[in-house]
Amino acid sequence: MNIIEMINVRKSFKGILLLNHVNAFFQQGKIYGITGSNGSGKSVLFKLICRFINPDEGEIRIHPDYFSKGSDFPSNFGILIDRPGYMAGLTGFENLKRWAEIQHQITDRDIRETMQLVGLDPAATQKMKSYSLGMKQKIALAQAIMENQKVLILDEPFNALDADSVKNIRKLLLRFKQEGKTILMTSHNQEDIDLLCDHVYQIRNQTLELLASTSAISEAKSEFK
Ligand SMILES: Nc1ncnc2c1ncn2[C@@H]1O[C@H](COP(=O)(O)OP(=O)(O)O)[C@@H](O)[C@H]1O
Ligand SMILES: [Mg+2]
Numbered sequence: 093m094n095i096i097e098m099i100n101v102r103k104s105f106k107g108i109l110l111l112n113h114v115n116a117f118f119q120q121g122k123i124y125g126i127t128g129s130n131g132s133g134k135s136v137l138f139k140l141i142c143r144f145i146n147p148d149e150g151e152i153r154i155h156p157d158y159f160s161k162g163s164d165f166p167s168n169f170g171i172l173i174d175r176p177g178y179m180a181g182l183t184g185f186e187n188l189k190r191w192a193e194i195q196h197q198i199t200d201r202d203i204r205e206t207m208q209l210v211g212l213d214p215a216a217t218q219k220m221k222s223y224s225l226g227m228k229q230k231i232a233l234a235q236a237i238m239e240n241q242k243v244l245i246l247d248e249p250f251n252a253l254d255a256d257s258v259k260n261i262r263k264l265l266l267r268f269k270q271e272g273k274t275i276l277m278t279s280h281n282q283e284d285i286d287l288l289c290d291h292v293y294q295i296r297n298q299t300l301e302l303l304a305s306t307s308a309i310s311e312a313k314s315e316f317k
Pocket of ligand 2: 134135136247
């Protein structure tokens with residue numbers, strides 16, 4: 093089942109073409125890797141998919157089950173693109189709780205469990221202003237996954253993480269895949285991509301090219317709308 097379909101998408105900023113003729117289908121239960129050099133448009137691609145920005149041309153279709161009624165934005169998406177703005181004077185738990193209060197879907201216990209999953213101590217009294225980069229990254233990851241979203245859009249999820257944390261998060265993402273979640277991720281580390289991804293795309297010459305697949309993707313075709 094296709095969750096996200098990109099049909100002939102084009103995006104430029106101030107007349108400078110960034111992405112052109114982007115065609116891709118993202119299917120449920122797979123992990124997709126997006127690679128490409130700095131500034132090639134990986135984060136922009138994710139922002140397009142999340143509808144934070146609009147394409148100049150073409151269409152990005154999201155499976156109707158992934159919208160809440162009356163919403164223009166995909167629900168069921170856990171998103172880590174830019175690290176969320178946080179309250180420096182609050183603890184990690186308190187910050188996550190504030191974000192959780194927007195949706196009112198999860199309990200304090202869910203937040204604590206998520207913190208443990210990403211390797212943070214939920215009882216820590218340390219304020220976020222003294223968090224290391226890696227700890228902030230874990231908070232951003234926790235925020236993206238804490239509501240048990242079915243689709244995860246993770247831009248550089250392993251940034252600033254130490255080796256053990258990378259292993260832990262890799263395991264977590266593979267577990268999520270087994271649970272049927274769909275994951276789109278970018279990484280500069282080829283090992284992350286090789287270990288995790290079913291399909292790998294590269295942004296090159298302003299378009300998205302399929303680099304490698306472990307299952308048939310060329311047979312995929314538009315399934316909805
Ligand atoms: N809102 C914006 N306005 C103008 N230019 C932008 C905007 N967002 C991204 N860009 C430009 O698009 C290019 C690709 O950015 P990005 O997707 O962040 O690259 P990366 O592949 O490193 O994630 C960069 O040159 C960036 O400056
Ligand atoms: Mg980026």
